[in-house]
Amino acid sequence: MSARYERMRDAVRALYDRNRQRGTAPWCGLEYDFVCPSTGTYPFQWFWDSCFHTVALAHFDVGRARSEIRSLLANAQPDGFVAHVTFWQRERYEEMLATYAIAYRTPYLSDCIQPPVLAEAVAAAAQGEGGDAFLAEVMPRVVAYFEWLDARRDPDRDGLVATLQPDESGLDHTPKYDAYLGIERVEHAEFTRAWERVAGPYAEVGRDHDRMFALDRFVCADVLVNTIYAENQRVLADLLERTGDGDRAQRYRSRADATTRALVEKCYDAEAGLFYDRVGRDGRGRLRVNTVSSLMPLLLDVPAECAQALVRQIEDPLKYRAPFPVPSTALDEPGYRKPTADSKLVWRGPTWINTNWYLARGLRRHGREDLARVIEDRSAALVERSGFREYYDPFTGEGFGAEGFSWTALALDLLADLDGVR
Ligand code: GLC
Secondary structure, eight states: HHHHHHHHHHHHHHHHHHHHHEEETTTTTTTEEESBBTTTTTTEEEEEHHHHHHHHHHHTTTHHHHHHHHHHTTTTTSOOOOEEEEEEEEGGGHHHHHHHHOOOTTOOOOOOOOTTTHHHHHHHHHHHHHHHHHHHHHHHHHHHHHHHHHHHHOTTTTTTTOOOOOOGGGGGGGGGGGGHOOOOOOOHHHHHHHHHHHHOOOHHHTTTTTHHHHTTTOEEEOOHHHHHHHHHHHHHHHHHHTTTHHHHHHHHHHHHHHHHHHHIIEEEETTTTTTTOOTTTTSSSEEEOBGGGOOOOOOOOOOOOHHEEEEEEHHHTTTTSSSSOBBBBBBSSSSSOOOOOTOOOOSOOOHHHHHHHHHHHHHHHTOOOHHHHHHHHHHOOOOOOOSSEEEEEETTTOOOEEEEEEGGEEEEEHHHHHTTTO
16 A cells, blocks of 8 residues: 555544544434534535445444444335435534425435445445445345335336436536526525425425426436446445345346446437436436536446547546546536635536546546546545545635535545555
8 A cells, every 4th residue: 555545544534533423313212323524514424425435434444334334224214215314413403404405204314315326335344354244234225225216216117217306416506407497597595496496396295206206397317326326236236146146136237237228328419429317207308518427427338439428528628627637517518617615506616526436437447547547646636735625626626615524535445546456
């Protein structure tokens, strides 16, 4: 291991000690032990954040990596659903909650999803001694979650799952939804109103899935979500193989292939050389906005011409090749915004480490180790210069958003790839 990796690992360990939340929750009588995204703004347990934290934790404390997953799955519902936020210590933060736009299943659990990074996280936590026992413990709930996604979010059975409100993609204010949501001014209040135009009618129908789909307010075959879905079904298949469930492993492998195929058939725009979300219950609409989401299928086994087109985007200085790549919106998109200290709008331009984590791997899988190395090195450099921030200016490397932000620790995993230690 390089000295650079070791310094990063020590910094992540210190951050994760500061952001650790431990206790027993009176509302469910369960113990929790997880890393929150940021003590200042996000003190609860978020789904995809927690999965990323697990990947980082596995580098230095596999016991805590497993606790992170146990806490995430502790309140899995009988139908398989896992909330995108678990408000373990809700009572301490009532004032903060008043500022969140969120749909609740119970006062302590949100009623929406986030990108299903779960199988990748479980695979990281199942490394090393005790991994098989850990898998035996958690796999039933992990499988139940993916069964739920398939049963409830893919009514047209095309292999793509639908998000039903913008925050389900984890890309809250991305410009790709502006037109679909009727956003006219790029202001926080406008996004809250747009969210309410979707969540209000959902509340009226009791957030029943069939009725939410029928309302046709926000039905999105999201490229980022479905790329992660495909990858995680494939990783789940490997985990099932490891636990001796070969039949089910085969089923998940086919499902992963079906999701990948559907992404190419329905979302790839050959003229633009980009993947675009499909929207509407009939899937006819297309969100033709170039964001980092459009590049994500590089992670998958997509045809060579698609992969080459995406690589060209990443290499293009007018699109994504900034000094600190990869910006969350193409630099020449009208919706692109430079980060500013006072903006609460996320995913409109700055560079994030979690999407870099996926893109660097995608580049390696498609034979572009040279470019992957640039992203790995620049991602670590952002943390070294500006600390663990939520996102960064792609030109100056300055950090913005939450401080002490936990998933940015994925830079450690990127450094492991740069060092070639896997
Ligand atoms: C923001 C991000 C979302 C993340 C959450 C907690 O809402 O858009 O993806 O999960 O913060 O970090």
